[in-house]
Amino acid sequence: MTATLDETDAMRVVAPGVTLRSLSEEVSARVLRPAPRWWWIGFGVSLLLLLVLVVAVAWLFINGIGVWGVEIPVAWGLAIAEYVWWIALASGGTIVSALFYLTRSPWRSAINRIAESMMLAAAACAGLMPILHIGRPGLFYWLFPYSNVMGVWPQFRSPLLWDFVCLLCYILMSLMFYYVGLLPDLATVRDLARTRTKQLFYGVIALGWRGSSVHWRRQRTVYFIMAAIMAPMVISVHSVVGLDFAGGLTPGWHSTQFPPYFFFGAIVSGLALVIMLTIPIRHGYHFEDIITEYHLNALGKVMLVGSVMLGYAYLWEAWGAYYGSDVATRTMFNARVFGFYAPSYWAKLVLNILIPQLLWLPRVRRSEILLFLISLGVIVGMWLERFVIVVTSLHRNDMPAEWGNFYPTLWDWATLAGSIGLFLTLFFLMLRLLPMVSIAEMREIVEQKSAR
């Protein structure tokens, strides 16, 4: 199942000088050669941030979640906002790799490995957050339906459990999808490895892939079906995160639009993170021939589409509050837009909707600096959106006597910084150990091009 290229696409998706050999050797060399200096610097900084997470989590486990700013009424704080934020970022990776595999978009092949690696790293951060949040982290395994002496199983009717099932299935499925796509590339690296350790390492994880026509046909069959399964899967995962909120009676959460609303956010923020990672890797690893302006242009367009859809959801969120007759919802929404947290509401509108509209201009999509900055803005804006959804909805609940503000503590921020550290550490490791461009799929594009 290959990307079908028309004449002009083929010229732009790969630079003219790229051959099967140069492609295979160049991409593998990034893994086999000693790491460049920027990798060591980046990895070092990531490890430092990871250390922050270790300290923050240790302090949390020793003292309990009182070290965070969570209180009644705002009992879901940054951990939950960041859970949603991270899972949305992860979803973007699957959107690029699965959804655009099904559409046979030629730009997907060069960046799907970056997108999928990002997905796995972000999903790890997302999975961590609820465990930190539950307060009794040692008992999180009670979420699993397993035979136990208590005779009690989890409550399968609860959206929170649906969410747990979704996340668990999503991570397992993503790992399998990733590995099936990676296998031929690992064989390429194995055959180019010259030291004994690397030959052994890549030899074992390539499982003896030989690229026979039987292998290829079965691998492509399974990969295509997996992509067709992953696409609805990723939509369902983030929709169910939305259901967590929609299932609650809190004003501002109890809304039928939440599942698509959350998924739109996942498109924008996920694509933004893919862009933010692709641009530095493109230059750091000198992939300018393989990841061209064509790819960045396409990513920019998809992010713009996501931003427009998200704007639509924002509009209906406001419309629902004022059109409906629920006083609590309107009170909450007024407080959200004009109250203590108003700056975060308006900032998310500007960062997620207003500024990305610049992407309508082809000149902006061609500028890597602008693309990077807009994406950074979207990532921050989406963090603010999750913050607004979680915190402002709770701070004006149905009971005026309970109203109150939430103030994040140092440990809240340390957990945020630390989770970014965990993400970057995992991502830098994958960047070093695995080929960051899908060599086999790119070879297909080069082959198709030369056959013409």
Next chain:
Amino acid sequence: MSAAELYGIIASFPTSDAVKEAARQLRAQGIRAVEAYTPCPVEGLDALLPQRRTRLPLLIFLGAVFGAVWGWFIQVWDEMLNFPINVGGRPHNSWPAFVVSTFEFTLLCAVAAGFFGLFVSCRLPRLSHPLFAVPEFDAASRDRFILCVAARDPRFEPHELRHIFERQGAEAVAEVPA
């Protein structure tokens, strides 16, 4: 080296068109135990090689059915038989609430069936293979298209095949020790 000690003989071709042409000629000559090793799937090559249909899509479907039944059963067993809770007189088999988890578990089992089915049907992992011993075989994972005639073919004759491959324009021909 006699034919009995060989796994087969391989020939390496520079382009996908050359390998397709070579496969077509071998097929015309009635040689059956032919396999191609290529850097990427080659369109039209499968049809020239003797292959059985893959049943992997069926396996994935069966995985999905299994996942749906099992996922549903776990929930019904718990909420209806193991620990029924009366929620306002609503039915214990509250199926709308079970749909989400059943759906996710169905997809997980489908993907897992494809994942493990792929390895079983490709006979992987197999870390040691006669082909890996031949230096010329390495390039199949980069830019060379390799044909292999296995010694189990009744018409296997190394010298004759070497001549055939060389006539077809093979860059390198090598015998693969068993």
